[in-house]
Amino acid sequence: MTLSDRYNSIRKHTEHLCNALTTEDFVPQPADFVSPPKWHLAHTTWFFEQFVLNDHLPDYKLFDDDFSFLFNSYYNFVGKRVFRADRGNITRPGVHEVFEYRSYVDMHMQILLQLKSEELKDLIELGLNHEQQHQELLITDIKYILGNNPIFPVYDENIDxxxxxxxxxxxxxxxxxxxxxxxxxxxxxxxxxxxxxxxxxxxxxxxxxxxxxxxxxxxxxxxxxxxxxxxxxxxxxxxxxxxxxxxxxxxxxxxxxxxxxxxxxxxxxxxxxxxxxxxxxxxxxxxxxxxxxxxxxxxxxxxxxxxxxxxxxxxxxxxxxxxxxxxxxxxxxxxxxxxxxxxxxxxxxxxxxxxxxxxxxxxxxxxxxxxxxxxxxxxxx
Amino acid sequence: MTLSDRYNSIRKHTEHLCNALTTEDFVPQPADFVSPPKWHLAHTTWFFEQFVLNDHLPDYKLFDDDFSFLFNSYYNFVGKRVFRADRGNITRPGVHEVFEYRSYVDMHMQILLQLKSEELKDLIELGLNHEQQHQELLITDIKYILGNNPIFPVYDENIDxxxxxxxxxxxxxxxxxxxxxxxxxxxxxxxxxxxxxxxxxxxxxxxxxxxxxxxxxxxxxxxxxxxxxxxxxxxxxxxxxxxxxxxxxxxxxxxxxxxxxxxxxxxxxxxxxxxxxxxxxxxxxxxxxxxxxxxxxxxxxxxxxxxxxxxxxxxxxxxxxxxxxxxxxxxxxxxxxxxxxxxxxxxxxxxxxxxxxxxxxxxxxxxxxxxxxxxxxxxxx
Amino acid sequence: MTLSDRYNSIRKHTEHLCNALTTEDFVPQPADFVSPPKWHLAHTTWFFEQFVLNDHLPDYKLFDDDFSFLFNSYYNFVGKRVFRADRGNITRPGVHEVFEYRSYVDMHMQILLQLKSEELKDLIELGLNHEQQHQELLITDIKYILGNNPIFPVYDENIDxxxxxxxxxxxxxxxxxxxxxxxxxxxxxxxxxxxxxxxxxxxxxxxxxxxxxxxxxxxxxxxxxxxxxxxxxxxxxxxxxxxxxxxxxxxxxxxxxxxxxxxxxxxxxxxxxxxxxxxxxxxxxxxxxxxxxxxxxxxxxxxxxxxxxxxxxxxxxxxxxxxxxxxxxxxxxxxxxxxxxxxxxxxxxxxxxxxxxxxxxxxxxxxxxxxxxxxxxxxxx
Amino acid sequence: MTLSDRYNSIRKHTEHLCNALTTEDFVPQPADFVSPPKWHLAHTTWFFEQFVLNDHLPDYKLFDDDFSFLFNSYYNFVGKRVFRADRGNITRPGVHEVFEYRSYVDMHMQILLQLKSEELKDLIELGLNHEQQHQELLITDIKYILGNNPIFPVYDENIDxxxxxxxxxxxxxxxxxxxxxxxxxxxxxxxxxxxxxxxxxxxxxxxxxxxxxxxxxxxxxxxxxxxxxxxxxxxxxxxxxxxxxxxxxxxxxxxxxxxxxxxxxxxxxxxxxxxxxxxxxxxxxxxxxxxxxxxxxxxxxxxxxxxxxxxxxxxxxxxxxxxxxxxxxxxxxxxxxxxxxxxxxxxxxxxxxxxxxxxxxxxxxxxxxxxxxxxxxxxxx
Missing domain, CATH: 3.90.1580.10 (paralog of FGE (formylglycine-generating enzyme))
Structure with a gap:
């Protein structure tokens, strides 16, 4: 598999995990250690924008200047960030915009991958492994959100x-x-x-x-x-x-x-x-x-x-x-x-x-x- | 204005206040004293279902048994309820279902208003005044949710x-x-x-x-x-x-x-x-x-x-x-x-x-x- | 009763309430709202030193400069003070020094009372009423200290x-x-x-x-x-x-x-x-x-x-x-x-x-x- | 050195460390992790009474039944105990009684040491090493108590x-x-x-x-x-x-x-x-x-x-x-x-x-x- 294919496959898998969610499910943060699904989608994207595109794609323009503040997790080096416990209160940008953000970054990543795939291999691999770590957190955070709802919603009845x-x-x-x-x-x-x-x-x-x-x-x-x-x-x-x-x-x-x-x-x-x-x-x-x-x-x-x-x-x-x-x-x-x-x-x-x-x-x-x-x-x- | 018209007018006004909201805006509870907009919409409806329809409309069937638990605010007499601080974590029922809940209750209220408008006047007035109180809380809670977003979204640029x-x-x-x-x-x-x-x-x-x-x-x-x-x-x-x-x-x-x-x-x-x-x-x-x-x-x-x-x-x-x-x-x-x-x-x-x-x-x-x-x-x- | 006699009588009564205490009983503060008995003895004295002697007795020399910091209760006007919750951790000055402080202030108050009894009547009355308020707090704080000891010590078996x-x-x-x-x-x-x-x-x-x-x-x-x-x-x-x-x-x-x-x-x-x-x-x-x-x-x-x-x-x-x-x-x-x-x-x-x-x-x-x-x-x- | 001499020497050293303390200094607990000096003196004694004398000295009579409750530190096996954070509020038994407790236990330990020095060697060594650990805590807790007093009292001017x-x-x-x-x-x-x-x-x-x-x-x-x-x-x-x-x-x-x-x-x-x-x-x-x-x-x-x-x-x-x-x-x-x-x-x-x-x-x-x-x-x- 090329790095470009691997990139696409992993990025799609993150979105696939969210297929069963309602728009409302993307928002809340019921405990400090949980992050909203919307935040995971954006933060993994921010990682590529901040550490890859911004540094390595000539003339790259940030999707939105506010996002680097909103979706930084814990990188003090990258400046101020939203307090961890407040992630669930940020209703805008919405889910739709976050998916647009993903598309925008993915499109530019494909351009970059054509140009510098070899040179940036290690950094992109780090980004992909980072995204995979968030895939696991995404699914366990979704379970926490749904599992603390007194009506116990089903996420996917085929999972065993x-x-x-x-x-x-x-x-x-x-x-x-x-x-x-x-x-x-x-x-x-x-x-x-x-x-x-x-x-x-x-x-x-x-x-x-x-x-x-x-x-x-x-x-x-x-x-x-x-x-x-x-x-x-x-x-x-x-x-x-x-x-x-x-x-x-x-x-x-x-x-x-x-x-x-x-x-x-x-x-x-x-x-x-x-x-x-x-x-x-x-x-x-x-x-x-x-x-x-x-x-x-x-x-x-x-x-x-x-x-x-x-x-x-x-x-x-x-x-x-x-x-x-x-x-x-x-x-x-x-x-x-x-x-x-x-x-x-x-x-x-x-x-x-x-x-x-x-x-x-x-x-x-x-x-x-x-x-x-x-x-x-x-x-x- | 008949009580029925007054009922419709006030109920519609609550929904009107939410016109500018995204689905995501309906969900969070950024502070204990704030309630999610979704919750206000449902709770005011619950008030009519619980105290009016359930007691006074013959053969009334609850829209959903879980709702009386989910949308009780502080009425100990009516049984258990979701902890106040957890209201922002309940993503389901979603916004769409809450609007259906409102329609269902409004439809039955109209039937009841035909039957017993005079007899239940005081109780229904209490429900309407209760809803008006929540209209004010709804708007101040929306301001709190948007006003604590670091990107300061506009609710309605015509409000002065x-x-x-x-x-x-x-x-x-x-x-x-x-x-x-x-x-x-x-x-x-x-x-x-x-x-x-x-x-x-x-x-x-x-x-x-x-x-x-x-x-x-x-x-x-x-x-x-x-x-x-x-x-x-x-x-x-x-x-x-x-x-x-x-x-x-x-x-x-x-x-x-x-x-x-x-x-x-x-x-x-x-x-x-x-x-x-x-x-x-x-x-x-x-x-x-x-x-x-x-x-x-x-x-x-x-x-x-x-x-x-x-x-x-x-x-x-x-x-x-x-x-x-x-x-x-x-x-x-x-x-x-x-x-x-x-x-x-x-x-x-x-x-x-x-x-x-x-x-x-x-x-x-x-x-x-x-x-x-x-x-x-x-x-x- | 002359003001001087009244002064002596009230001041002695405070000390009398402490007759049954051990040295250890004077020290602790088991809850924020309780003050150590030692503190009451010193603070009521501080009130006379700070508001009466220091302003009105010519050439009065403070007993100890640190005491105005240690025994101020809540008077922001009089400068910094020990945090209320830390009163129980200040072991020195000890009980003996606090009684010396009382004697020193009482002696100077007697001098002042000879000089300006009429002129300072209202202020001294305030001090005495302040001390009486603390007498009641002293007894209720002692009850709290002893009453939270699992061995339930007796304060005075003749009190009914x-x-x-x-x-x-x-x-x-x-x-x-x-x-x-x-x-x-x-x-x-x-x-x-x-x-x-x-x-x-x-x-x-x-x-x-x-x-x-x-x-x-x-x-x-x-x-x-x-x-x-x-x-x-x-x-x-x-x-x-x-x-x-x-x-x-x-x-x-x-x-x-x-x-x-x-x-x-x-x-x-x-x-x-x-x-x-x-x-x-x-x-x-x-x-x-x-x-x-x-x-x-x-x-x-x-x-x-x-x-x-x-x-x-x-x-x-x-x-x-x-x-x-x-x-x-x-x-x-x-x-x-x-x-x-x-x-x-x-x-x-x-x-x-x-x-x-x-x-x-x-x-x-x-x-x-x-x-x-x-x-x-x-x-x- | 015989075990008996060693016992005496270590026990005396603990008391020696308290020579410079006032009675008031023995009482407070300014932080959860600190224990009052009085408590250290009693707890180390309790260890010998509870684990040595009570089990091994025939007809041994506890100094005071309440002490096993008051001076247990964290041994769940030995039953209920005073909450760690409340140790500073227990004014009675007083310092004098705690020293009597030490004398009483020391006297009985000397009897036991004549009888069973060899058999109990390991257990008594554990008690002595336990006491030595508390000697270090005693001195650091004293430093904490005095060092948080705004007047910074001297413990011993010869220590460097x-x-x-x-x-x-x-x-x-x-x-x-x-x-x-x-x-x-x-x-x-x-x-x-x-x-x-x-x-x-x-x-x-x-x-x-x-x-x-x-x-x-x-x-x-x-x-x-x-x-x-x-x-x-x-x-x-x-x-x-x-x-x-x-x-x-x-x-x-x-x-x-x-x-x-x-x-x-x-x-x-x-x-x-x-x-x-x-x-x-x-x-x-x-x-x-x-x-x-x-x-x-x-x-x-x-x-x-x-x-x-x-x-x-x-x-x-x-x-x-x-x-x-x-x-x-x-x-x-x-x-x-x-x-x-x-x-x-x-x-x-x-x-x-x-x-x-x-x-x-x-x-x-x-x-x-x-x-x-x-x-x-x-x-x-």
């Missing part, structure tokens, strides 16, 4: 992600020794994966399957949410302050557990792989099982030996730089490095990760309490 | 409300004595105006004009916002904690004062009547002028002697029951009485008040810090 | 304030007409009582007794705290957000109601007069009884016709200026006027009010949710 | 900790390879140091000196606190929200930097080793220097090659379990393991660490924003 099951059982055992960690080879990767290096791992075993709803229900019925002894101290505060009693999107209706899925509200499927849990819940579950979560290094070393890709898997590693990590200069340097404190690494990929956007060295990261992504649990011992 | 000027000057003097206060006579009035009663007023003078932007600019340039001595203690806290330096919607751009109006961002007109100020600001301005705000009783006693109706006028009266105030039984009793603490009375009417919805005994009320309504200042001494 | 009972029953009726309100005559009074003026009152009846614990228990057992219909809207929010289920200091232990008194934890006495309730609770109780609270004007007009003085009595009047209220110039003007918004008036006096500090025109005021004073309920209809 | 200087300069270089990490050998250690294991380290250099005030002043004068590019994202939020402009206890007075020390307010000594900075500040300083902080593994591997012990040194390692970490059963298991999320490791020891309480495998940990400990910066590259 929440019902996916394991294909394997048992544990894989790895021997003590030196392992190589980090990205190497051809193809795109993020700066936080770079600096391939050696780590020393001790003997460990890691599960070939992810924890299921049935297993988690057993944790709950064994008092998992009421026994402080399973929990990290800050996890226990999170449970008690927020009155957490089950994974996100679970609802007990007339005594029976249901969960909200992208296909609507459904009875909980016990065989399906658990999802939408926080690191705190993952760690508590593991403690209850008298096991633990793997480190991100154990996970990567063992990843060829089990199936992965249905849920982002919480590891017991904090998100920190690899040895010799170098923050790039300028705005692109704000992409990853500045988030390297107080977050935990997730490995693998999920049902909502776009095709070809997964690799075993990928380092995803979220705060320990966050659970609106399709997160799950793989145990180690 | 913020430019209105005084027609009179000087003071009116009233003599000490007993005055009668409260509603009396034909026509609609709210329960909080009832119980006409005597009050004893001492000599006072009240201005025939409202404070202008020019006068308020003088207050600002005399250090009005930096000298604690003019302010009530809680007003001074409000100023310092929120870094208040000017009325709402005022912006200093390149050294010159502008204000956001429904016609867009404009240079401040010094002759225009000041608006969008809090009670705290009104009281501080009066202190600086070595005058005071009138009580609501002084205001009502003098109201025939000056023009009013361009701005809601802060009085120095707390919102409290009149002697012999009776809270009606049931849900209708929640309309006014339960708010009678910690709010201040505003008298008169504003440029945003619907036609025929004003009378001199009308008691409007807001918290001392609220200023997104078209509020102004009339001085007394 | 919480057990006081009514001496009268029935209602007094007053006729419609003009009544004179406000202070008149000899002796001290605060500026907020001044401006004697006429008010027109309609017929009303007012109870000769205060509500008892037994009556309030009936309200509770009738679902008083769970039925929103009795409550003002902000009162209902206060109840639900703070999980209020009983008056302050009430504890249900093994199924039986106890209350913490200055004499320690005791079984609740049903015949005793209810105390430590908020305005919200007073208003809800009155609504449940199908009566109401009196206005402060009704209260004053009727006050000669019933016993009062055991509890501060919530009225349904907001704290607002009387006609012709004039705020004094300078720091003294900050005493009362700047608090005239968002608070409710209480009339009468309480068991904790110092002797000779009560009069029927006295206007006490607190926010609607505050209840650590000895507040009670008198009903009207 | 804040003036300590480096004794070495330059960098040490270590070669790539496998290193052994974790505690091994005789003597006490905490569970979080256990599980000696191999780590693979790449080449690195680490400074032999700690960052000085002069170097940090250069960072400040180079715009260190105003250039987002040096900061982690959450660090930048911390700086802007809290208006941080300098290390804790630094005050610019008449244009000159001073710092509050245990010896009182002093002019800043440029040659002294920097202290009281957060992890965010340490990381920003390192970024400005184009270096980085060492990991805790690098630190431990290199520790024999430089002097340490004057400041706790922030590492770029999150506080996480070592391979094969086992949480002990029961209350003792709450000591360390449950805090292993969202905190950063500090290595070394500080001027406030008690003698013999330091070792190179010791893992201290705090949140990234905390800076009231004697923290400093050692750079790596």
């Amino acid at each position: 992600w929440e019902k996916q099951e394991n294909e394997e059982t048992g544990f894989v055992k790895l021997e003590e020794g030196i392992y190589e960690i980090g990205f190497e080879g051809e193809g795109f990767s993020f700066d936080n994966e770079h600096g391939r290096h050696k780590v020393y791992l001790h003997d460990f075993e890691i599960s070939k399957s992810l924890v299921t709803n049935a297993e988690y229900l057993e944790f709950i019925s064994n008092g998992g949410y009421t026994n402080f002894d399973y929990w990290l101290d800050e996890g226990w505060s999170w449970v008690t302050e927020n009155k957490i009693e089950a994974p996100l999107y679970w609802h007990k209706i007339d005594g029976e557990w249901h969960n909200y899925t992208l296909g609507g509200l459904e009875k909980l499927n016990p065989e399906a792989i658990l999802t939408h849990i926080s690191f705190y819940e993952a760690a508590a579950f593991a403690a209850w099982k008298k096991m633990r979560l793997p480190t991100e290094f154990e996970w990567e070393a063992a990843a060829d030996k089990f199936n992965w890709g249905k849920r982002w898997e919480w590891t017991n590693s904090a998100y920190l730089p690899y040895p010799n990590f170098k923050k790039p200069e300028g705005a692109i340097g704000e992409y990853n490095g500045k988030f390297m404190v107080n977050q935990m690494v997730l490995r693998g990929a999920s049902c909502a990760t776009p095709p070809q956007h997964d690799r075993k060295t990928y380092r995803n990261f979220f705060h320990a309490h966050e659970r609106w992504q399709f997160n799950g649990i793989r145990l180690a011992k | 409300w913020e430019k209105q000027e005084n027609e009179e000057t000087g003071f009116v003097k009233l003599e000490e004595g007993i005055y009668e206060i409260g509603f009396e006579g034909e026509g609609f009035s709210f329960d909080n105006e009832h119980g006409r009663h005597k009050v004893y007023l001492h000599d006072f003078e009240i201005s025939k004009s409202l404070v202008t932007n020019a006068e308020y600019l003088e207050f600002i340039s005399n250090g009005g916002y930096t000298n604690f001595d003019y302010w009530l203690d809680e007003g001074w806290s409000w100023v310092t904690e929120n870094k208040i330096e000017a009325p709402l919607y005022w912006h200093k751009i390149d050294g010159e004062w502008h204000n956001y109006t429904l016609g867009g961002l404009e240079k401040l007109n010094p002759e225009a009547i000041l608006t969008h100020i809090s009670f705290y600001e009104a009281a501080a301005f009066a202190a600086w002028k070595k005058m005071r705000l009138p009580t609501e009783f002084e205001w009502e006693a003098a109201a025939d002697k000056f023009n009013w109706g361009k701005r809601w006028e802060w009085t120095n009266s707390a919102y409290l029951p009149y002697p012999n105030f009776k809270k009606p039984e049931g849900a209708i009793g929640e309309y006014n009485g339960k708010f009678m603490v910690n709010q201040m009375v505003l008298r008169g009417a504003s440029c945003a008040t619907p036609p025929q919805h004003d009378r001199k005994t009308y008691r409007n009320f807001f918290h001392a810090h609220e200023r997104w309504q078209f509020n102004g200042i009339r001085l007394a001494k | 304030w919480e057990k006081q009972e009514n001496e009268e029953t029935g209602f007094v009726k007053l006729e419609e007409g003009i009544y004179e309100i406000g202070f008149e005559g000899e002796g001290f009074s605060f500026d907020n009582e001044h401006g004697r003026h006429k008010v027109y009152l309609h017929d009303f009846e007012i109870s000769k007794s205060l509500v008892t614990n037994a009556e309030y228990l009936e309200f509770i057992s009738n679902g008083g705290y769970t039925n929103f219909d009795y409550w003002l809207d902000e009162g209902w929010s206060w109840v639900t957000e703070n999980k209020i289920e009983a008056p302050l200091y009430w504890h249900k232990i093994d199924g039986e109601w106890h209350n913490y008194t200055l004499g320690g934890l005791e079984k609740l006495n049903p015949e005793a007069i209810l105390t430590h309730i908020s305005f919200y609770e007073a208003a809800a109780f009155a609504a449940w009884k199908k009566m109401r609270l009196p206005t402060e004007f009704e209260w004053e007009a009727a006050a000669d016709k019933f016993n009062w003085g055991k509890r501060w009595e919530w009225t349904n009047s907001a704290y607002l200026p009387y006609p012709n209220f004039k705020k004094p110039e300078g720091a003294i003007g900050e005493y009362n006027g700047k608090f005239m918004v968002n608070q409710m008036v209480l009339r009468g006096a309480s068991c904790a009010t110092p002797p000779q500090h009560d009069r029927k025109t006295y206007r006490n005021f607190f926010h609607a949710h505050e209840r650590w004073q000895f507040n009670g309920i008198r009903l009207a209809k | 900790w804040e003036k300590q200087e480096n004794e070495e300069t330059g960098f040490v270089k270590l070669e790539e390879g496998i290193y052994e990490i974790g505690f091994e050998g005789e003597g006490f250690s905490f569970d979080n140091e256990h599980g000696r294991h191999k780590v693979y380290l790449h080449d690195f250099e680490i400074s032999k000196s700690l960052v000085t005030n002069a170097e940090y002043l250069e960072f400040i004068s180079n715009g260190g606190y105003t250039n987002f590019d040096y900061w982690l994202d959450e660090g930048w939020s911390w700086v802007t929200e809290n208006k941080i402009e300098a290390p804790l206890y630094w005050h610019k007075i008449d244009g000159e930097w001073h710092n509050y020390t245990l010896g009182g307010l002093e002019k800043l000594n440029p040659e002294a080793i920097l202290t009281h900075i957060s992890f965010y500040e340490a990381a920003a300083f390192a970024a400005w220097k184009k270096m980085r902080l060492p990991t805790e593994f690098e630190w431990e591997a290199a520790a024999d090659k430089f002097n340490w012990g004057k400041r706790w040194e922030w590492t770029n390692s999150a506080y996480l379990p070592y391979p094969n970490f086992k949480k002990p059963e029961g209350a003792i298991g709450e000591y360390n393991g449950k805090f292993m999320v969202n905190q950063m490791v500090l290595r070394g020891a500080s001027c406030a660490t008690p003698p013999q309480h330091d070792r190179k495998t010791y893992r201290n940990f705090f949140h990234a924003h905390e800076r009231w400990q004697f923290n400093g910066i050692r750079l790596a590259k």
